[in-house]
Amino acid sequence: MKRSLLVAGFLACIPGFILPAHGQDAEAGKIVFKSICNLCHEAIEGKNRVGPSLYGVVGRRAGGMPDFTYSPVLKGSGITWNEEMLDKWIGGPQSVVPGTRMTYGGLKDDKKRHDVIAYLKTLRH
Ligand code: HEC
Numbered sequence: 001m002k003r004s005l006l007v008a009g010f011l012a013c014i015p016g017f018i019l020p021a022h023g024q025d026a027e028a029g030k031i032v033f034k035s036i037c038n039l040c041h042e043a044i045e046g047k048n049r050v051g052p053s054l055y056g057v058v059g060r061r062a063g064g065m066p067d068f069t070y071s072p073v074l075k076g077s078g079i080t081w082n083e084e085m086l087d088k089w090i091g092g093p094q095s096v097v098p099g100t101r102m103t104y105g106g107l108k109d110d111k112k113r114h115d116v117i118a119y120l121k122t123l124r125h
Contacts, residue, residue: 090106
């Protein structure tokens with residue numbers, strides 16, 4: 001009985017291992033967001049610019065903002081923005097969805113990427 005509880009506890013922790021905890025600083029991520037992503041994106045609900053609003057993006061389907069004109073390739077990608085996909089996308093959008101209109105070369109620094117994802121996770125009701 002004790003053993004199965006331990007196993008259950010261990011399994012419950014697995015999502016925490018997908019991104020290392022040391023790179024999950026939402027405050028640091030906000031600074032990264034403001035210095036890079038904010039050129040094209042707002043963190044405000046429903047407010048699109050060159051790029052769609054990133055409010056509530058975690059868990060959303062790619063191309064999911066109704067009043068933003070996405071590229072057909074992103075809209076048809078079938079991606080759901082979980083942490084793993086966001087990590088790949090922010091690291092190099094063109095290699096995840098060739099032809100996307102997000103003309104950003106990619107954030108190569110692992111910690112900054114994980115921090116910005118931690119910040120994106122706070123953008124919800
Ligand atoms: C040069 C402008 C630009 C910059 C800088 C930029 N983006 Fe984007 N982003 C876009 C555009 C344009 C799209 C829509 C792409 C398409 O339709 O193919 C987009 C799409 C996205 C999407 C998909 C949204 C959805 O609703 O499916 C995410 C997530 C995203 N960007 C995150 C980021 C993050 C995080 C950063 C900062 C590290 C960033 N972007 C920096 C322009 C930019």
